[in-house]
Amino acid sequence: MFPSRYWREIPQRYRLEAGKCNKCGYIAFPPRLICPVCKGREFGTIKLKDEGELLTYTVIHVGPSAFSDQTPYALGIIKLDDGVNITAQLADVDINQIKTGARYRIEFRKLISAGHSGIHAYGYKCVPAR
Ligand SMILES: [Zn+2]
Known part of the structure; x- marks a missing residue:
């Protein structure tokens, strides 16, 4: 997969x-x-660096099937403090309250569970930095 x-x-x-x-x-x-x-x-x-600034984002209403139980969710581009842009799902934030320029921090989370095989995919998501 x-x-x-x-x-x-x-x-x-x-x-x-x-x-x-x-x-x-x-x-x-x-x-x-x-x-x-x-x-x-x-x-x-x-x-x-594990922190940066949200440059832009989009809200996904119809996602790939593996993510369908998570919609709607926001996908953002975060410019990390060392200048690298990463794309990640934004977590722990109300999708109506997302603001560009806000500080986000990278956290490792379970991304998806693959059906009955019990395989989990882990990766990073970005959560508001506090
Ligand atoms: Zn070079």
Whole structure:
């Protein structure tokens, strides 16, 4: 049900590890092999900041089937304090009270339960920073 890329990227996603280009400083999340800016191939590993600012969001009323029991929910783009944009579901917030520019913090949550197999997918969601 998930592409192999999803599984391969789990360690980075859990630890919020990003690659930082040794040559130009570009931060890639998930990490990449080749820098899209300078084509450099040497990256250091950094841990991303877990807080940032909500840039924009959209409310999903009809979601993919795995998320259908969670609709309506909001999907936001958060600019983390080190400049990386991530897309994540916004949790613990009334979808009518969401404001761009608000501070959000990354938390690890169960994303979905896959039917009867009992497989849970975990990942990050963003909750209001307090
Ligand atoms: Zn680079």
